[in-house]
Amino acid sequence: MRSSIRAIVPLALSPLLLTLSCGDGTGVKGSSLTVVWTAPRLSGGGDWISGIPAVDGGRLFIQEGNTLAGLDAATGRRLWTRPIRVAPFPGPSTLRAGGGQVYVSETDSIMAVDAATGATIWNVHPDSQTVTETALDATTFYTGQRGIPVVYAVARGNGAVRWKKNVGTGYTLPAHVRGVTVSGDTVYASVERYLAPNGTPSSGVLVALDRTDGHELWRFETPSGKHYCLDAPVVAGPRILVNDVGTGDAVAVDIVTHAEVWRTKVGAAIKILTNGQLAYTGGNDHAFGLDLATGAVRWTSATGSSSFGIGLCQNYLFTSVFALRRFDGATGTLVGEVAQEGGYVSHVASDAVRAYATGAKGTVAVLCAPSS
Helix, strand or coil, rough: CCCCCCCCCCCCCCCCEEECCCCCCCCCCCCCCEEEEEEECCCCCCCCCCCCCCEEECCCEEECCCCCEEHHHHCCCCCEEEEECCCCCCCCCEEEEECCEEEECCCCCCEEEECCCCCEEEEEEECCCCCCCCCCCCEEEEECCCCCCCCEECCCCCEEEEEEECCCCCCCCCEEEEEEEEEEEEEEEEEEEEECCCCEEEEEEEEEEEECCCEEEEEEEEEEEEECCCEEEECCEEEEEECCCCCCCEEEEEECCCEECCCCCCCCCCCECCCCEEEEEEEEEEEEEEECCCEEEEEEEEEECCCCEEECCCCCCEEECCEEEEEEEECCCEEEEEEEEEEEEEEEEECCCEEEEECCCEEEEEEEECCC
């Protein structure tokens, strides 16, 4: 694929970092973010960029449409690009990286590619689309299918399928694995289950599987109606957190009793995150910090518009929409923003020093914490 001939555009060379003050008319005011670098779009086709970038070993990995790229995380310099999928829909989801490999779950393939060159290391063809939020542990890459709700455990080293489990056995209508996560000896999968041919009504299903062989340990299912889960479950001590997008709720399920513990209305709920102290999510035009034990709203802050993505870095919550915004994780106070024409639409990745987001005009790297 022909790569862009546009050069990376450092915002400053001496000093390297530049602080931008944003008066972009979004109606949200705050201090500036320290922008380390910006990089242009990978290609001119399409205007959507989605999913979660990955960062590992000093490299950032991003996806735009059918193209995957590796960038130098410190400077934004493009290292390589390559085509990665055969169909434009559904849009890209999650990238994972570790041990010199990038793991991709796509419309026709479950893949590992070389982090330094982008070359394919192994490729597994699933039974149906595997665009979902994925998980990674020391030995295994976990993903799931749409249409046929199968969870896969694939060996990181050679792509061998360790096990695969249909978590919708007996279902007569489609179901989609929307995300998986791994914690200890358990893999958790969130599933959107159709209860009518058009998907309304539907329910959200949380399934716990044994990490070794994939056998089912337990499941939780919401009532039928306008319920469904997107993104991966989040393990938070004795709770498993899921988002019920249909009802706009953040939901906590007890890991022992498998019962719903709390449900908090947050609007059009998006991905849930936790730092072990609070749970974070976004809905409508606000970000939320929730008490892990009770679901009580500890703080809420305006984001300017419906957040497309969120991420955590150090003690800060980042949201991406028309601007990339940073909030104090404990109080929800806005402590920085930077705007881009067309906005940012990815979730936010971080390496504990910099936070990264992609948008209509390209990728940005900012310092996680305010510069002194």
